[in-house]
Amino acid sequence: GQSLEQPSEVTAVEGAIVQINCTYQTSGFYGLSWYQQHDGGAPTFLSYNALDGLEETGRFSSFLSRSDSYGYLLLQELQMKDSASYFCAVRVSGGYQKVTFGTGTKLQVIP
Amino acid sequence: KAGVTQTPRYLIKTRGQQVTLSCSPISGHRSVSWYQQTPGQGLQFLFEYFSETQRNKGNFPGRFSGRQFSNSRSEMNVSTLELGDSALYLCASSLVGDTAREQFFGPGTRLTVL
Secondary structure, three states, X not given: OOEEEOOOEEEEEOOOOEEEEEEEEOOOEEXXXXXXXXXXXXXXEEEEEOOOEEEXXXXXXXXXXXXXXXXXXXXXXXXXXXOEEEEEEEEEOOOOOEEEEOOOEEEEEEO | OOOOEEEOOEEEEOOOXXXXXXEEOOOOOOEEXXXXXXXXXXXEEEEEEEOOEEEEXXXXXXXEEEEEOOOOOEEEEEOOOOHHHOEEEEEEEEOOOOOOXXXXXXXXXXXXEO
């Protein structure tokens, strides 16, 4: 089976930088995705890494190290609206593409 | 382009009853996945449908079932409801061949079992 580990909660100051880590154990790994979910809302896609390295999308960046089975989401210039839960999700093989989500990291941005 | 829609948004049922939830994917998306979300458990994968065929299934009992229609709309059914089935049920659609890279989620159906 697959398993993912993320910190349950992170608190950071507005304007700062925060990193949310995700470690995974899986077979047939294809890639790692990140989703954001505000309270009461639906998850929305942020980024996807299939290869080692950093992917940047505006204030958000995502990193993957396949050899370490590890990735992270980096949020820069934090804004109050970034307060949300962040989920990593692994894409694995097995006949057809499958997805397993982590339990999520609740980010609280404080003034 | 309209997003993923789910109906109903809220549902209250009692133990032993059954329930059917509906999901309309984004136009052109043929893959629909269902997830159960509960506090502290994250998103648990239920099943995925593509072209009216279930091609992936998560680790849930047989009380949970689903289907997909020729227009890609999908339904999931839960029979003999239990208190533990209270959760937010999310539907997500994606383009062909891109299921696990980027999924577009609907607002969810909040199911409460009393």
